[in-house]
Amino acid sequence: MKEHLPILILTLPFVAVPFIAGLSFTSTWMNRLFVLIVFTAGWVFGWETLEGVLSNGSWFYNLGGWATPWGIELVLTPFTIFLTGWIWLIGMSTWFYGLPYWILQRKESVKEGLFNAFLFLLLGSVLGFLFLRDLLSLYFCLETALAAATGLIVVGQAKNWRDGFYLFLWGSAGASLLLLSAFFLYASTGTLNLDDLLSQIFISKNAAVVLTAGLLSILAFVVPLIFPLPAFFFRLVSQTPSFVMGLLSSILARSLVYVLFILLFFTLNLPGFHQPFWVLGLEYLLIPLLFWNFVLAFRQNDFQQLTAFISVAQLGFLFVGFLLGNKSALTGSLLELLNQLLIVAGLFFIAGTLRATPGVLPLSRLAGLGRQRPWTGLALVVFAASLVGIPPTCGSLGKWYLIQGALERNNWILFALVAAIVLFNFFYFAKLIVLIYEHQNAAATESSSIASKIPILILASGIMMLGVFHQTVIDRFIEPALPKAFQNISIPNVPFLGKQVE
Amino acid sequence: MGLENLGFGKEENGLILNTLLIVRILILLMALIAFYRLFASTHLAKKITAWAVFQVSIVLLWLSASSHYHGQENPIPQVVAFLIGIFSIGILGIMLIFALGVLRRQGSLQIENNDTKRPA
Numbered sequence: 001m002k003e004h005l006p007i008l009i010l011t012l013p014f015v016a017v018p019f020i021a022g023l024s025f026t027s028t029w030m031n032r033l034f035v036l037i038v039f040t041a042g043w044v045f046g047w048e049t050l051e052g053v054l055s056n057g058s059w060f061y062n063l064g065g066w067a068t069p070w071g072i073e074l075v076l077t078p079f080t081i082f083l084t085g086w087i088w089l090i091g092m093s094t095w096f097y098g099l100p101y102w103i104l105q106r107k108e109s110v111k112e113g114l115f116n117a118f119l120f121l122l123l124g125s126v127l128g129f130l131f132l133r134d135l136l137s138l139y140f141c142l143e144t145a146l147a148a149a150t151g152l153i154v155v156g157q158a159k160n161w162r163d164g165f166y167l168f169l170w171g172s173a174g175a176s177l178l179l180l181s182a183f184f185l186y187a188s189t190g191t192l193n194l195d196d197l198l199s200q201i202f203i204s205k206n207a208a209v210v211l212t213a214g215l216l217s218i219l220a221f222v223v224p225l226i227f228p229l230p231a232f233f234f235r236l237v238s239q240t241p242s243f244v245m246g247l248l249s250s251i252l253a254r255s256l257v258y259v260l261f262i263l264l265f266f267t268l269n270l271p272g273f274h275q276p277f278w279v280l281g282l283e284y285l286l287i288p289l290l291f292w293n294f295v296l297a298f299r300q301n302d303f304q305q306l307t308a309f310i311s312v313a314q315l316g317f318l319f320v321g322f323l324l325g326n327k328s329a330l331t332g333s334l335l336e337l338l339n340q341l342l343i344v345a346g347l348f349f350i351a352g353t354l355r356a357t358p359g360v361l362p363l364s365r366l367a368g369l370g371r372q373r374p375w376t377g378l379a380l381v382v383f384a385a386s387l388v389g390i391p392p393t394c395g396s397l398g399k400w401y402l403i404q405g406a407l408e409r410n411n412w413i414l415f416a417l418v419a420a421i422v423l424f425n426f427f428y429f430a431k432l433i434v435l436i437y438e439h440q441n442a443a444a445t446e447s448s449s450i451a452s453k454i455p456i457l458i459l460a461s462g463i464m465m466l467g468v469f470h471q472t473v474i475d476r477f478i479e480p481a482l483p484k485a486f487q488n489i490s491i492p493n494v495p496f497l498g499k500q501v502e
Numbered sequence: 503m504g505l506e507n508l509g510f511g512k513e514e515n516g517l518i519l520n521t522l523l524i525v526r527i528l529i530l531l532m533a534l535i536a537f538y539r540l541f542a543s544t545h546l547a548k549k550i551t552a553w554a555v556f557q558v559s560i561v562l563l564w565l566s567a568s569s570h571y572h573g574q575e576n577p578i579p580q581v582v583a584f585l586i587g588i589f590s591i592g593i594l595g596i597m598l599i600f601a602l603g604v605l606r607r608q609g610s611l612q613i614e615n616n617d618t619k620r621p622a
Contacts, residue, residue: 136582140589147596154603161603165546168600172593173540173553179560179586183567186579190569 002048006061006074009045009084010131012038013124017117024113031113032099038120039092046088050081054476069196073133079334079481080130082473083258086338086462087130087251090345091123093455094247097349100449101241115155119247122148126255133194135182138259139175146171146224149248153236156244163236171223181216184209194267201270210270211279217263221256225315228308229293230300237308238359242352245304249311250345254337257318261333264322265483283323287414290316291421298428303354303361307347310387314340316421320402320414327486329405334478336398338466339386343395346383346459350376353448353456366432368439375453377436379460384432386463388425394466526566533559546601546611550594557590 001008016038023031053059059076062068095116102112125148128141149171150164186192188209189200201210228237228249237245275283293313300306318340321333353376354365370377386395399422406415466473479487536555543549564583569576605611 136585139586143589143593147593150596150600154600159607161600161607165597165600165604168597169549169553172597173537173556176553176557176560180563182582183560183563186569186582187567192578192582 002052004061005045005049005052006059006076006131007063009042009049009076010074010124010127012042012045013120013127016120017124020113020120021117024110024117028109028112031109031116035095035116035120039088039095042088046081046085049076050078050085053078053081058480068133069191069193072137073193073195074131075133075195076131077481079477080258082477083255083338083341084127084130086341087123087126087255089458089462090247090250090341091119093345093349093458094243095119097243097352097452097455098241100451101243111155115152118148118151118155122152122247122252126251129255129259133262135178135185135192135194135197139178139182142175142178142220142224142256143172145252146175149224149227149252152244152248153240156241157239159239160236163233163239167223167227167233167236174220174223176220177216178220181213181220184216185213194262197267198269201268205270207270207273210268210273211276214264214268215279217268218260221260224252224256226312227253229312230305230308233308234305237304238302242304242348242355245308246345246348246352249308249348250341253311253315254341254344257315257337261322261330265325265330269483283319284413287316287320287323287417290319291417294421294424301363303363303366304348304351306363307344307351310347311344314343314387317399317402317418320418321405324402324405324409324411324414326405326408327482328401328408330482330486331474331478332398332401332403332405334481335394335401335466335470335474338473339394339398339463342459342462342466343383343387346379346456346463349452349456349459350380350383353452363435366436368436370436371439373448375457376448379456380436381433382460382463384429386467388429389422390426390429392464392467394463394470397467397470526563529559529562529566533563544613546604546613550597550601553597554590554594557586557593561587561590 016034020031020034020038023034049059053076058078059074061074061076063072063074066072098115102108102115122145125141125145128137129145132138132141146168150168153160153164153167182192185197185201188204188206189197191197191200227233228245230237290313293309293316297306297309297313300309314336317336318333321329321336324330351361353373354369355361366380369380382393386393389396389399391397399418402418403415406412406418533556536552536559539552540549540556543552561583564579564586567579569578601611
């Protein structure tokens with residue numbers, strides 16, 4: 001059975017969906033028990049797979065024994081398994097965090113069951129993004145993820161039907177562009193397998209198709225990437241329960257950024273291809289556009305809206321690394337990716353503890369939080385410190401590598417942008433510390449439940465652990481995920497013309 | 503028939519568009535109009551229809567091609583078109599369910615002005 005672990009991990013959440021949905025109509029406690037069993041099984045499978053990929057390297061699995069490029073291939077690298085672990089943890093934290101919401105406030109067992117079913121559907125689709133190396137399968141996973149996200153929003157808060165509809169409609173319209181991208185790539189190469197595409201593109205050297213496919217793929221992911229930007233999803237951010245927002249903002253956008261990383265650096269990476277000036281200009285425009293959301297974030301009076309802006313703004317750091325494209329910058333991007341997964345979920349989870357029901361959450365509710373609820377306050381400081389880049393948090397290392405990448409490239413524009421944003425965020429970090437520790441009269445008087453405290457503290461500890469053990473993370477997980485040119489692979493000393501080569 | 507090779511040559515790997523040029527232009531026009539209507543419509547049912555037409559044009563695009571691999575014709579474009587078609591019916595169903603949810607709560611499928619934006 002061990003040889004089929006890759007497909008077992010991927011199908012586990014999908015298989016669980018109908019059972020959980022069915023149990024929601026019978027017994028709430030059976031439903032919860034089954035959810036716990038599935039999460040535990042996921043951890044067991046994940047651990048076994050991690051051991052396998054760490055000892056034997058990346059795991060290539062052909063679905064149904066059909067070899068590529070005809071069959072569908074699953075590729076499990078140390079980084080994807082590591083990322084899966086964090087995504088699974090956020091999924092489990094969301095479920096645990098949401099329990100009091102369903103038990104105390106809603107008392108709607110069917111909705112709770114359906115929520116759990118959509119949660120696993122989303123987790124399964126996200127795992128599909130990470131493992132599947134086939135363009136058509138990626139499209140199916142994208143659509144399934146959008147449907148699951150919409151389901152979570154609607155089940156979480158019944159007022160959100162219209163906003164959920166928009167997310168699904170525009171997300172599906174974007175996903176259709178991925179099909180167009182697949183068509184152009186297939187037309188030029190005759191394959192849909194991502195690894196095979198790279199070799200076929202290398203043979204055909206069709207730069208026009210590479211450019212078209214790249215642009216269409218980025219456009220295909222725009223809607224999930226900008227979720228939950230309040231400029232488009234204002235009402236949804238206010239009305240949706242914080243744990244739903246935390247889950248979606250954290251794992252949906254970040255997993256798609258990883259797909260973009262694979263597409264841009266492994267599939268469409270045509271040697272010698274130079275981007276046209278206008279494409280480069282657009283890419284340079286994208287970074288300040290994303291970073292501008294930090295400015296908008298700190299102009300908000302509502303903590304949940306602020307977090308939503310920050311969630312999108314942070315994507316700027318990831319794209320800075322992609323734009324620089326050297327080893328340090330890509331290492332920084334992948335570290336930031338892990339960091340952002342935890343920060344975004346953690347900030348939304350904290351927002352959820354400050355308001356009993358969905359609605360407005362004025363920043364004044366944070367006043368004196370550190371004195372009234374020391375653990376929640378401390379976790380907020382950790383998330384904010386990592387967002388700003390204060391050592392030893394994971395965010396500090398991610399930004400350090402990005403800055404190093406910019407310096408290695410002598411790219412002073414991106415260096416100045418990252419440095420300016422770090423300084424700008426530091427100013428607001430200082431203001432936040434004053435707000436949560438200086439005020440004697442706490443605004444948030446009621447204490448939060450243990451179900452919400454535990455996930456927040458686990459995520460905050462995760463950020464600290466990733467920061468402290470960053471060298472291990474880089475050596476064992478991130479470096480093998482980089483393009484081969486950036487990996488420390490020893491080159492065999494082959495005699496050349498009878499002479500040893502040093 | 504207006505065969506046009508987009509790949510390496512008919513004997514090698516690649517895709518051959520085996521429909522008349524006018525048919526391909528019509529598909530392109532259909533896709534462009536549908537994409538425009540997706541943005542321009544102020545009614546959710548019309549938006550769904552626009553998405554469905556856009557999706558159909560992509561299915562037709564795949565159907566209009568045949569694939570060659572080492573000189574052998576293979577049915578992959580038709581299989582892809584079939585899979586997308588079946589999957590799209592499912593997506594359309596989900597969209598209709600969400601639209602019905604909107605209709606039940608709002609009483610209309612008409613879009614209000616700035617209804618997803620910040621209230622004035």
